[in-house]
Amino acid sequence: MALSDSSHVLIQELKSALGEAHVVTDVAAALPFTREWRGRLEGRALCVVSPADTSQVQEVVRLCAASRVPMTVQGGNTGLMGGQVPDETGQEVVISLKRMSRIRAQDSVGGTLTVEAGVVLADAQAAAQEMGFEVPLSLASEGSCTMGGVLSTNAGGTLTLAYGNAKAMVLGLEVVLADGRLWQGLKSLRKDNMGYDLKQLFLGSEGTLGIITAASLALVPAFPAKAVAFVGVQDAGAALALLQRTREAAIGVVKACEFIPDLGLELLTQHMDWTRRPLETQSPYYVLLEVDGHDNAALEAGLDGVLMRALEDGLIADGMRAQSLEQARLLWRMRHALSEVQKMEGASIKHDISVPLDVLPAFLKEAEAACLKAVPQCRPLPFGHVGDGNIHFNISQPPHMQGADFLALRPVLEDVVHGLVKHYGGSLAAEHGVGRFKRDLLLETLDPVALSLMRSLKQALDPHGLLNPHRVI
Amino acid sequence: MALSDSSHVLIQELKSALGEAHVVTDVAAALPFTREWRGRLEGRALCVVSPADTSQVQEVVRLCAASRVPMTVQGGNTGLMGGQVPDETGQEVVISLKRMSRIRAQDSVGGTLTVEAGVVLADAQAAAQEMGFEVPLSLASEGSCTMGGVLSTNAGGTLTLAYGNAKAMVLGLEVVLADGRLWQGLKSLRKDNMGYDLKQLFLGSEGTLGIITAASLALVPAFPAKAVAFVGVQDAGAALALLQRTREAAIGVVKACEFIPDLGLELLTQHMDWTRRPLETQSPYYVLLEVDGHDNAALEAGLDGVLMRALEDGLIADGMRAQSLEQARLLWRMRHALSEVQKMEGASIKHDISVPLDVLPAFLKEAEAACLKAVPQCRPLPFGHVGDGNIHFNISQPPHMQGADFLALRPVLEDVVHGLVKHYGGSLAAEHGVGRFKRDLLLETLDPVALSLMRSLKQALDPHGLLNPHRVI
Numbered sequence: 021m022a023l024s025d026s027s028h029v030l031i032q033e034l035k036s037a038l039g040e041a042h043v044v045t046d047v048a049a050a051l052p053f054t055r056e057w058r059g060r061l062e063g064r065a066l067c068v069v070s071p072a073d074t075s076q077v078q079e080v081v082r083l084c085a086a087s088r089v090p091m092t093v094q095g096g097n098t099g100l101m102g103g104q105v106p107d108e109t110g111q112e113v114v115i116s117l118k119r120m121s122r123i124r125a126q127d128s129v130g131g132t133l134t135v136e137a138g139v140v141l142a143d144a145q146a147a148a149q150e151m152g153f154e155v156p157l158s159l160a161s162e163g164s165c166t167m168g169g170v171l172s173t174n175a176g177g178t179l180t181l182a183y184g185n186a187k188a189m190v191l192g193l194e195v196v197l198a199d200g201r202l203w204q205g206l207k208s209l210r211k212d213n214m215g216y217d218l219k220q221l222f223l224g225s226e227g228t229l230g231i232i233t234a235a236s237l238a239l240v241p242a243f244p245a246k247a248v249a250f251v252g253v254q255d256a257g258a259a260l261a262l263l264q265r266t267r268e269a270a271i272g273v274v275k276a277c278e279f280i281p282d283l284g285l286e287l288l289t290q291h292m293d294w295t296r297r298p299l300e301t302q303s304p305y306y307v308l309l310e311v312d313g314h315d316n317a318a319l320e321a322g323l324d325g326v327l328m329r330a331l332e333d334g335l336i337a338d339g340m341r342a343q344s345l346e347q348a349r350l351l352w353r354m355r356h357a358l359s360e361v362q363k364m365e366g367a368s369i370k371h372d373i374s375v376p377l378d379v380l381p382a383f384l385k386e387a388e389a390a391c392l393k394a395v396p397q398c399r400p401l402p403f404g405h406v407g408d409g410n411i412h413f414n415i416s417q418p419p420h421m422q423g424a425d426f427l428a429l430r431p432v433l434e435d436v437v438h439g440l441v442k443h444y445g446g447s448l449a450a451e452h453g454v455g456r457f458k459r460d461l462l463l464e465t466l467d468p469v470a471l472s473l474m475r476s477l478k479q480a481l482d483p484h485g486l487l488n489p490h491r492v493i
Numbered sequence: 494m495a496l497s498d499s500s501h502v503l504i505q506e507l508k509s510a511l512g513e514a515h516v517v518t519d520v521a522a523a524l525p526f527t528r529e530w531r532g533r534l535e536g537r538a539l540c541v542v543s544p545a546d547t548s549q550v551q552e553v554v555r556l557c558a559a560s561r562v563p564m565t566v567q568g569g570n571t572g573l574m575g576g577q578v579p580d581e582t583g584q585e586v587v588i589s590l591k592r593m594s595r596i597r598a599q600d601s602v603g604g605t606l607t608v609e610a611g612v613v614l615a616d617a618q619a620a621a622q623e624m625g626f627e628v629p630l631s632l633a634s635e636g637s638c639t640m641g642g643v644l645s646t647n648a649g650g651t652l653t654l655a656y657g658n659a660k661a662m663v664l665g666l667e668v669v670l671a672d673g674r675l676w677q678g679l680k681s682l683r684k685d686n687m688g689y690d691l692k693q694l695f696l697g698s699e700g701t702l703g704i705i706t707a708a709s710l711a712l713v714p715a716f717p718a719k720a721v722a723f724v725g726v727q728d729a730g731a732a733l734a735l736l737q738r739t740r741e742a743a744i745g746v747v748k749a750c751e752f753i754p755d756l757g758l759e760l761l762t763q764h765m766d767w768t769r770r771p772l773e774t775q776s777p778y779y780v781l782l783e784v785d786g787h788d789n790a791a792l793e794a795g796l797d798g799v800l801m802r803a804l805e806d807g808l809i810a811d812g813m814r815a816q817s818l819e820q821a822r823l824l825w826r827m828r829h830a831l832s833e834v835q836k837m838e839g840a841s842i843k844h845d846i847s848v849p850l851d852v853l854p855a856f857l858k859e860a861e862a863a864c865l866k867a868v869p870q871c872r873p874l875p876f877g878h879v880g881d882g883n884i885h886f887n888i889s890q891p892p893h894m895q896g897a898d899f900l901a902l903r904p905v906l907e908d909v910v911h912g913l914v915k916h917y918g919g920s921l922a923a924e925h926g927v928g929r930f931k932r933d934l935l936l937e938t939l940d941p942v943a944l945s946l947m948r949s950l951k952q953a954l955d956p957h958g959l960l961n962p963h964r965v966i
Binding site for chain 2: 127128129130131132152173174176180181184185187188197201202203204205207208209210211212213214215216217218220221223224225229241243257260261264267268269270271272273313314315374375376377378405408409410445446447448449450451452453454458462465466467469470471473474476477479480481492493
């Protein structure tokens with residue numbers, strides 16, 4: 021591809037600003053940044069730049085903005101919605117923030133941690149642990165996703181139940197704006213009403229309104245003890261009732277309440293030899309429940325009491341409590357293997373959705389039936405964060421169908437599932453964001469007033485549309 | 494005051510829309526809405542309108558916008574920053590939302606409550622209690638402040654420590670925009686990343702970007718048991734260390750950690766005959782600590798253990814645990830009487846500030862010394878929410894000075910206190926908002942980039958500057 025003169029000039033300017041080594045133009049060398057990690061998208065970049073600090077990010081943005089060159093911001097390249105890779109035009113500059121991986125401050129008195137955008141979530145977790153605290157965010161990609169990524173997408177995960185989404189932990193942000201100016205909002209205050217809460221503009225807007233370069237986080241106490249149970253239930257209603265009882269028992273912090281359908285267990289035991297069914301009885305669904313606290317004996321006794329009463333009352337069908345940390349880890353590993361095992365079973369069609377908790381049981385029942393009606397013998401495998409209403413409503417292909425034939429039915433099944441989510445007042449993008457893949461869906465689905473408000477914000481903050489164009493809005 | 498023809502027309506249109514009874518033009522009848530509740534401001538209104546529902550709010554805004562008439566939005570008229578009353582021009586239409594006091598939905602499964610803007614906080618609390626939950630917000634004016642008011646100002650209070658500011662509980666909003674359009678964002682989802690998080694624009698922006706007409710709230714579990722302690726400490730550092738120990742002990746939810754200086758106790762016992770010193774010993778400061786949970790005996794034993802160890806380690810000087818609910822209530826009543834008793838002691842100059850927790854002890858020490866140096870014999874009485882860094886840094890007049898003479902020193906003392914807050918990276922408007930009173934301070938204090946972002950938002954959402962003009966920004 022021939023580069024225009026102005027592109028040549030920009031690349032030279034970027035090299036002067038960052039050093040030759042940190043401006044990659046070679047297509048092969050750029051591949052880790054231009055290809056979506058699962059290979060679902062492969063774009064091309066004008067170049068991939070890796071600024072070392074905030075002032076270099078500002079300089080990159082200023083140079084790109086001056087040439088009206090669009091930018092793609094990237095953290096760990098772990099996103100599921102394609103927002104982190106450039107398009108096919110080769111016109112976008114990819115800004116990788118991975119070199120900005122310093123932990124700037126740790127405050128054990130206030131329980132806060134200040135991290136740069138490129139800090140890997142697992143490194144932030146380790147830093148918090150050293151301080152006797154915990155980062156209130158845990159998700160499958162935590163070993164490689166970066167703080168800038170999880171905050172700009174407002175990631176969810178298993179701890180939302182206890183602590184809210186990623187944005188809930190943010191006390192302050194440092195952000196490079198679309199014209200290269202710096203908004204220095206890196207405060208560590210628990211209460212601040214000095215004007216509009218500007219950080220909210222950048223949390224969850226997927227880099228389309230500004231580039232988060234650092235964040236100050238409110239940590240939560242780390243608990244030394246935990247109790248984990250695996251319980252068989254008839255439906256999501258029973259799972260939620262069990263969650264409520266566990267909370268009311270006030271035996272500790274309910275850290276997770278994850279939902280697994282029987283098909284999930286079935287596939288795990290078929291495909292992965294390290295798995296086995298935790299219960300001797302079979303139920304339509306299971307719940308993985310974790311409660312953390314200070315004292316193992318008290319937690320175990322408390323959780324046993326909750327399970328015993330639930331069993332007596334017929335709320336649950338069966339249940340076991342992990343007898344060792346090793347057993348608890350195995351249960352969690354099975355939960356985390358659900359995505360992987362679905363892949364081993366063939367093609368699947370996925371929906372990252374949420375609905376209000378009170379209608380979740382009805383939604384699941386109707387959605388499973390409607391999918392089966394639309395595509396006989398398809399196999400709904402709804403799993404995930406039942407406690408916060410966020411279900412990964414995945415559907416595995418019928419056993420004897422060709423994968424490609426099943427995937428051709430995606431529009432049919434999406435219509436069924438999305439239609440019911442909308443009917444029940446839910447969200448079509450619960451914790452994975454919008455990115456490229458759900459942008460059209462968003463434009464079709466949101467009401468005109470919401471869309472016009474979002475467009476006003478984009479216009480106000482990025483009038484030339486240079487930051488992550490064609491994502492979200 | 495003579496009304497222009499166009500004003501006459503507008504009032505007639507408003508009367509047609511809402512009914513005569515709900516458009517008040519009589520100055521005396523309008524007084525409860527045009528006078529700040531403490532009498533610190535008295536404005537005039539073109540009229541005071543009381544819409545019954547959201548569509549009437551839309552109609553009022555459309556009519557005012559068409560005539561380019563500015564609006565003041567009002568809830569319970571309990572604000573401390575003067576934002577809720579009209580200016581002196583008599584040109585503003587006051588929109589009182591008090592008639593919109595319906596609880597629209599209660600969901601005991603999901604633990605959510607949907608309220609209209611005019612619902613009094615105490616009524617929302619009662620509705621939550623009926624459901625077995627609690628509204629995670631408690632403040633002095635809860636008997637008369639409204640949900641629209643506390644959400645639009647992002648109010649704080651004693652529960653911030655446990656649950657965050659008012660905005661943290663909001664799952665969805667319904668908002669009338671500056672041109673009368675309705676943004677219907679009244680969802681009850683725990684996870685939703687379908688585009689920008691628009692509700693954040695309206696939470697804490699004090700009605701300058703849109704009018705909140707209803708909100709969906711995430712409730713927290715109500716706990717049947719509580720333990721309350723009153724502890725003497727040397728300084729704020731010891732208070733925070735005690736808080737951390739209490740949290741680490743994981744005996745329950747730490748609901749409050751309030752700070753009271755010895756002068757506060759002194760004035761209480763002097764002026765209010767129902768008070769007495771809870772401890773026999775005297776300390777520079779005291780902490781009121783509350784932990785809630787499921788079982789009174791366990792909580793009491795747990796808290797006693799924490800206090801005992803803190804005493805042994807010399808972290809605290811003395812301490813007692815309330816032996817009855819009545820005693821606990823008395824301790825809380827004393828805490829809440831601190832503002833009142835300061836008034837009885839003469840003039841005082843107040844600062845609603847917050848600083849990061851790790852510098853709070855140093856800030857308090859320096860600020861007290863600097864105030865005494867600037868105004869000898871003035872009496873700093875810093876009290877409040879030490880656990881979240883929000884201190885009401887109030888200063889009572891020297892004993893033998895005239896109140897007016899002391900108040901004339903306000904600029905001197907404000908400079909001292911605000912200078913130190915800024916030095917320590919704190920906020921000059923922690924939980925009471927900006928309103929009219931702190932607008933100049935905000936304009937002087939915020940950095941130009943933050944101000945320009947705020948102005949862009951105002952321009953994007955209220956281009957004619959009709960909503961709560963001259964507040965915040």
